[in-house]
């Protein structure tokens with residue numbers, strides 16, 4: 001190892017020679033082309049849909065009746081399926097998600113828990129289903145457009161319908177089916193996205209009805225038929241289409257639903273209709289459509305008559321609704337540049353007062369920030385329905401947990417509730433419109449959605465804490481034996497990990513790209529480009545990766561490779577900082593042939609200095625031999641160059657990559673005069689050596705301290721090795737304690 005520096009221009013070469021990597025090269029900057037789907041005529045290399053891009057379409061006409069006494073739903077539907085693919089299809093697949101609720105289909109229960117010495121009774125029910133209850137579809141018939149029965153096979157949550165003749169490319173088919181299923185009690189499941197919630201206080205029920213009608217599975221250019229069963233964690237892959245839905249419910253119920261209400265004059269009172277009109281012009285605050293008193297009267301009425309509500313929705317990939325006589329209802333208008341939306345909330349009185357105060361306001365905030373970040377919300381309504389727990393999204397409507405206890409809610413729970421509403425409303429963009437395959441890649445919708453959700457919180461609720469790269473540090477410094485890359489399919493992730501791995505890690509990755517790697521303006525353009533390219537379409541991970549590079553002219557393969565395909569983390573160690581100084585007086589020698597030995601203050605440089613107290617180290621600068629100039633007859637002004645360096649402080653920084661991820665390096669210099677300065681090196685500095693780099697800096701001022709990643713931009717998992725002079729090592733007890741945290 002050479003200790004003394006020659007001068008500047010040969011420095012780069014020296015680094016390359018002296019720092020030859022001794023550990024195996026891992027190709028961290030190699031293209032990821034062999035790890036993602038190759039481009040073709042359907043999906044372009046730019047990340048945009050290709051010239052021959054196609055997708056299927058499914059239109060639905062549904063009539064359904066909710067039987068409150070027996071908690072069942074019965075329906076008939078006609079599906080018109082358009083085969084836009086270049087392929088002829090001899091069979092089609094239909095999703096029967098309610099079948100996951102049948103006893104025996106819940107392997108998921110054992111996934112999240114096992115029996116310990118002590119377990120609460122509800123957990124034991126979730127695990128063993130000791131109290132059994134009916135669930136799953138009864139399919140009464142399935143018949144073609146001429147009324148002839150069609151041959152079908154049910155395979156758990158999927159049903160194959162065999163066609164008499166193949167459905168040719170470019171041709172549509174209509175068929176009908178009738179079905180029913182028992183609505184299940186949400187408290188009986190761990191991840192209950194739908195079902196009913198019973199309120200013993202007034203003997204009433206709130207119904208959350210979702211993945212309720214048999215729906216077409218996706219057929220596409222990368223998978224053929226979507227063929228992963230519903231196992232609760234991996235959600236849905238669905239086709240776009242138009243819906244016309246007639247819902248018959250008890251007469252005193254209020255329905256919140258995907259779509260626009262078609263027969264308001266038949267199902268709403270005159271007063272309610274007038275209030276809705278008023279709400280359509282109220283841009284600053286919600287108007288109550290059903291008040292608390294009215295909802296309480298409904299609770300007591302318990303009509304046994306029925307009413308049919310009709311909704312229609314265009315270009316949606318799903319349809320859900322909620323129904324109850326308990327609902328209060330408020331609504332206000334939200335003006336976006338190209339659309340005016342009705343933001344509406346439905347909640348039982350148990351949600352008061354916080355739901356009245358916050359829900360519709362949170363919808364408005366989400367609509368505004370997401371529209372700005374991607375494209376204007378295109379639908380007529382955006383609805384938030386209060387539930388006991390969790391949040392779940394559907395087109396135009398979401399079911400959101402968060403309820404006060406005895407009218408009171410902690411600040412933390414309030415923030416959690418508002419965050420849930422923003423998040424679930426945000427899912428209208430990802431995956432309801434930018435319609436990725438949730439069954440396969442949970443991170444594609446959860447990660448992108450959480451990214452804009454956190455931005456909404458940061459911009460509209462600055463008093464709440466929102467995610468930053470620091471948020472992911474505890475997860476990324478966790479046990480690698482149970483950690484999986486983000487690029488893991490939804491159902492192959494562990495329940496304790498998916499929140500961090502599929503929501504927060506992609507969020508932080510996108511934040512790092514936006515704030516520290518690509519830059520805000522360029523990144524925001526690229527993110528918007530992705531959203532607009534894949535609006536109402538089915539993007540794959542490759543389409544996102546390619547677009548983010550194509551629209552920024554930044555090669556991000558190293559970032560995608562590390563952050564999405566490995567479980568490596570960022571941990572950089574500031575191993576050493578060497579200080580040198582050049583003395584002008586001695587440098588003024590005109591004699592090009594004579595080697596100049598410089599006299600530098602300080603001593604004892606053979607040991608590695610632990611701080612800057614022993615002063616700068618000596619440099620020997622030699623005059624450049626003619627041979628180094630090769631064929632050039634001209635000579636640079638070497639004395640001038642030396643003069644430029646004289647009295648300057650030259651620092652050589654050694655940084656080790658401990659965590660494995662290559663990242664940009666930000667170096668903070670604290671000077672002896674109290675001022676500070678930051679230098680940023682791009683991630684590409686790790687190209688020559690993925691394990692250790694040395695870089696040289698010339699500074700006017702003397703440095704007292706050097707820190708890496710001073711603003712916590714890169715989720716460095718161990719900040720204790722980021723400084724020179726080193727920060728005092730924590731005691732074993734402190735280290736243990738911080739690990740526990």
Ligand SMILES: [Zn+2]
Nearest residue numbers: 423427446449
């Ligand atoms: Zn989500």
